[in-house]
Amino acid sequence: MKFLRDFLDKQKPHFSKGGRFEKLHSTFDAFETFLFVPNKVTVSGAHIRDAIDMKRTMIVVVLAMVPALLFGIWNVGYQHFLSHGINAGFWEIVGFGLLKVLPVIVVSYVTGLAIEFAFAQVRHHEVNEGFLVSGLLIPLVMPPDVPLWMVAVATAFAVVIGKEVFGGTGMNILNPALTARAFLFFAHPAEMSGDKVWIAEKADAYSGATALGHLLVGEADKIPSFSDMFLGFIPGSIGETSTLAILIGAVILVAAGVGSLRIMLSVVAGGLVMGGIFNLIGANAYMQLPAYYHLVMGGFAFGTVFMATDPVSAAQTGVGKIWYGFFIGAIAVLIRVFNPAYPEGMMLAILLMNVFAPLIDHYVIQSNIKKRLKRAKAAVAA
């Protein structure tokens, strides 16, 4: 490691003020802080800093996504060969999956990071690492058959309109990865929904509908078994199918203190309560679906663990997080049942609550202030 440090120290003057590559300062800074914890000290305000800075927080999230990613790669291959009725070996399946998934990841990272670096140069701020996570989240919420240029356009849209216009990482109102998905969902519905896109290069005669797709056309008997959906042997977006793999990610996030368990639990509670209410009404096949089925169908689990807990766009206050999560779960199920034309209610629910998160926080803080004022007044009176 020492030689790396020496090398960086030698190069540093070129990128500092007055150096040859002064303009590329933020690019250099990005790589330096990526490799080593920066040695900058605070100049004012609170002087205590956690050793875990943003780059190292983000890497935990990336690690947490790895199980879902690996399973996704396998499942993309598995679904492909299943649709063709071919009995393929493990490595064949993984090989096909890699061939499909890797290009999406590469396109997402290259486009997003190129824009991030460009903005950092122009605006003279450091390159933020938020995109390390978004860049992997975007491929995981894409259908395996998505055209690569669409991934590039959506990523560019998400980074520029979803993030940079608000001032970059940490300032965004909406979750960038979901912004990318929502953009594609409205821009290219044919490539983002229906029963054609969830299995890569599927055989024509094979039904590629997701569980939500079956429910849309009223084929409740065709949805896969609960255990299949929990384990993830179903068609769907690359990373969303296996609730089990996502749960492993959730454990990593919660254990590392990065993801909020409070949000995850309240999203699940919201979904269960709303699903339970519909069970009681039971007017159609969709409403009769057991509430816990919603948790393993579509992007519910993935959204709960990786999207709703995004620390930037979620509610910040403790009580606020409960309300925020509960409404995400409830609205997601509500949209699924009442407006099946938008099968992925989870995406829309999270984006909607992202917008409401600051409002929720505001009222939580105000009520807290009121409560304390009352207590103070009571103390004075007594």
Added chain:
Amino acid sequence: MSAATKEKEPLFSAKNRKLLTNPINLNNPITVQVLGICSALAVTAKLKPAFVMAVSVIVVTAFANLIISLLRNGIPPRIRIIVQLVVIASLVILVDQLLKAFVYDVSRQLSVFVGLIITNCIVMGRLEAFAMGNKPWPSLLDGIGNGLGYSLILIMVGFVRELFGSGTIWGYHVIPQSFYDLGYRNNGFMILPPMALIIVGIIIWIQRSRNPELVEEK
């Protein structure tokens, strides 16, 4: 003496030219004053209706400004809004009838939005802010200028939305079939009003970064 020189002010003096050009850029009714947004979002999915709408608004702002300026000394201040509305409404009805007579299909597409020019904030705003206190000629220029500023944005937004949303310009296919064969698809989001808002936002962004004096101090 000073009165005599004032009367001889050339028709297109620097001051008058400014009345015409300022609203096109630095005082644009849409991107700087943020007026008339609703119609800008509603009619810009295709270039043709956007263009027709733009021309209609130019006509209405220009003549409303002119007429109100001519009447300005005779209008009792307490009922001036009513008088302004009567003038605008008459002009809008005229425009609407003309559109129905000559470009019926576009008039159908624009539907209620031609009628809604009556409530377009740009028209009322210019009458109140300019025509009520200025002579007819500068008022006419100001009306045309603001109409042009509005039109410029409408046409830019309409161009982008039609090109990427439908692959056409003015109804003609401009994106070659070979692109579609390669896998290119029209962007359905462009047809939806939210995208118009985002495009207007991007135009504001570009304009502000080119003219830092437009950026408010913190």
